Amino acid sequence: MGKRDDILEAAEQLLAERGLYGLSMKVLAKKAGIAAGTIYRYFENKEMLMVELHHHVSAEASKTIFLSWSEEQTPEHKHTLLWNNAFNAVLDNPQRSIVIEMLYCMPNINKNNTNIFEETAFAPLVNFYQQGIDEQRFHDWPVPALMSLSFQSAIHLAKRVQREELQIDEEILRQVCLASWQVIQKTSQLNLTTHNN
Amino acid sequence: MGKRDDILEAAEQLLAERGLYGLSMKVLAKKAGIAAGTIYRYFENKEMLMVELHHHVSAEASKTIFLSWSEEQTPEHKHTLLWNNAFNAVLDNPQRSIVIEMLYCMPNINKNNTNIFEETAFAPLVNFYQQGIDEQRFHDWPVPALMSLSFQSAIHLAKRVQREELQIDEEILRQVCLASWQVIQKTSQLNLTTHNN
DNA sequence: TTGACGATAATGAACGTTCATTCATTAGTT
C-alpha cells in the first residue's frame, strides 16, 4: 500500500544524498524496494516523476509551514508562527529543503502551470502579507519585498545553520524573528524617509 | 585565444538555458565552437569542469558585488553599495545567479575545499559584518543572522523580480535597502527586548 | 622568402558504459 509514495520518498532521499546525477531509475527502484519497470505503473516517465515529486514536496512543505495556523490569531503571532515553522522546517527536514532547491533549479520542471501549483500551496502566506499591506500595517511594498525581509530570512538563516552546522541561541533566534517582524511594520520606529547621501 | 573561457562561458549559458541534463560534453563542444575532445585539453573531466566553473562564476560574482568598494567609506555607504551591487548583479546577469544556485545544489561539487574558495572570495563581505559587530554597531548576532536580514534580502528580492518579471520602483528599492540596513543596527529604534506572548 | 620539421593543439569517429524505457513473462488477487 502506498507504493507511489515509496517511490517519491526514495527519490527525495536519493536527490538529497547524491544529487541529480545520482538519481537513475534503476537505483531509484532499488531504493524503493521494487523493480525498475514498476515505476512506470505510477509515473509516465522520469520527467513526470520529477514534476510530481515537486508537487509532493511543495505540498508537504506547505503543510509544515502552516502547522498550527489559525486565522484568529494576531498578525504578529501569525508572523512568529510562520517564521519559526519555516525555520524549523528546514532544520527538521534538511533533505526536503535541498530537494526543493534542486527542483527549483530545473528549467524543464518549472514550466507552465507548475508555479501556479506553488502559488496555491503558499497562497495563505501571500495573503497574510497582502492583508497587512491593505490594512496599512505593513509598508506599501510589493509582497516579495516584504517577504525578502521577513519570511525569507528564516529560510535563509536555517539553511546556513544546517549547511555550516553552526548553532544559534534560542534568544537570538527570537530577536531575529522579532526584528524581521518590526522591519516590515509601517509604524515601526525606522526612519525610511528620503535623506541625502 | 581564451578557449578555456569559451568553454566556461558556453557551459554557463547551457546550464542556465537547459539545466543540468542539458549539459552534455558534445552539446557543450558545439556551443563553444570546438570538438568534444578539445574540452579535455582544458579540463580533466566533466566533474572538474563543473568545479572550475563554480570557481569561475564565484569569482565573477565577487567582482561584481565589490564593484566600487572602498574601505574608506562609511558603514552605511558600504552597505548600500553591497546591497545594490548584489541586487543589480542578479538582474544584470540572471543566468549567472541561476548557475550559482545550480552548482550550489550539486553535492559532488561542494565538497572539501570548495566552500573555502567561496569563503575567501566573499571574505570582505563577512568582514564587513564582523566589524560592525565588533564595533557594537550591529546586533551581537552571528554574521549569517545579520546577512539573512540585510544582504540576502537583496539577492532574494532580485531573484523574485527576475523570475516573476515584476517591477519595483526605485524609491521602494531604496526603502527596502535602508530598512535592511536599519534592522541590523544595535541603535535602531526597534525594541527587541523580551516580552511575553 | 621559402620550406622543412618538431612540437603542440585540435579533431571527431569509435568505444564501453550507463541510461530511460519496454514488454513478454510471472506472481498475486478476486
Add this chain to the structure above:
DNA sequence: AACTAATGAATGAACGTTCATTATCGTCAA
C-alpha cells in the same frame, strides 16, 4: 479462471571519454 500488478532482461539511444589522425604553429637552415 480472469484480471491486475510486478518483474527484470532486453533494447537502442545517449553519455563521457579516448586516441589515432590531422591541422596549426614556431623555429631555423638554406
